[in-house]
Amino acid sequence: MIATGTRRCTVEDYRRLPADDWRYQLIDGEIVLSPSPSFFHQRILMNIIELLAPYVKKKNLGTVMFAPLDFYLDDHNVYQPDIFFVSRAREKIIEEDGLHGAPDFVVEVLSPHNARYDLTSKRAGYARSGVEELWLIAPKAKTIDVFRLQVSAERAAASYSLGENFQSAVFPNLDVSVDGIFAR
Template sequence: METLQLTKEMSNRIVSEIMNVPDAYLVLDAVQKALDEEQKRRLKFYNDITGEQKVEFINGEIIVHSPAQKQHGRIFFRLGHLLDIYVNREGLGLVGGEKYMVALTRNDYEPDLCYFRKEKADKMTDKQVLFPAPDFIVEILSPSTAARDRGVKFRDYQAHRIEEYWIVDPESHTVEQYHLFGDEYQLILKSAVGDIKSFVIDGFQIPIVAIFDDAENLKAIQNL
């Protein structure tokens, strides 16, 4: 809530400053030209990317990610397996992995995990490569991504009304669960113990430890 308030205050201040200068139209024209140039770079980005790298387009910049650490990869597979088994069994929609490129208004992200409700998933084609805003996203922190996961991505996911956002921390073995209320994310849970229950994926509830431990993960699969 504090992050959103600061963003609104900053936006209002920028608008106020622009409106107080006599050449406001010229300023807006310059901004539009810059956005048009950025869009050209974005289209080139779409043409140049390959499936070998994890890359994102954020505020005009191409971000190439480093190879994932072992603990990051294990968390991805544990949680992804739980999500995929449950969603497929219940016929609830589609779970996507880190190579699903989510195209928002300005930026393109490859979340670690994402989920689309059935009504949205049913409109997708088998050869689709750009995806709309999911209903649920998981990002697994790493030293190189933590600032973006908590910063620009948090704000962008919130602005595009992605209803639920989990941030998984491999170092502290904690999960932060955010749920959208109105226009703002609210922190529902930050814990390394107990269960976590999704607001978006009906009936999906797992022990947090199952995200970080192989034996507990197998137990959770059996109990789904």
């Protein structure tokens, strides 16, 4: 991600950005431009969507989606999580222009352009807003750090590597294979 400008911007400034093909986020009052993700980044996202979407649909749990879609956190923060899930109980937060409230679950795939935001400002913002679970995925290390944000935003509840499986607190009885997430 490349930060643009130096003054603290608001949601209104963000909404005035041009309707172009670039992907912008507002992070702590900074307009941040995200370059196109890598193929492997997108493959990871597809693997997760292919895992979550049928599970969520079969159990009629809510909505699972992927970027770009705005999540309006406050007047100085509008994020575009790579993947998010909104439970039926929270579906009223979904509006035509994005999410106006916290999703239950968020996935962020780290890249050289976004890692510093995802690991700090955005993680704290997700915790503040009420996101229950966050997966921070490191493609190079092939690890998944799972944060239970309402317990601790500072320390991962668990970290998983190749060869391991785990279950999410948000998706009970769904077996998540780390190898499956990183499969090419």
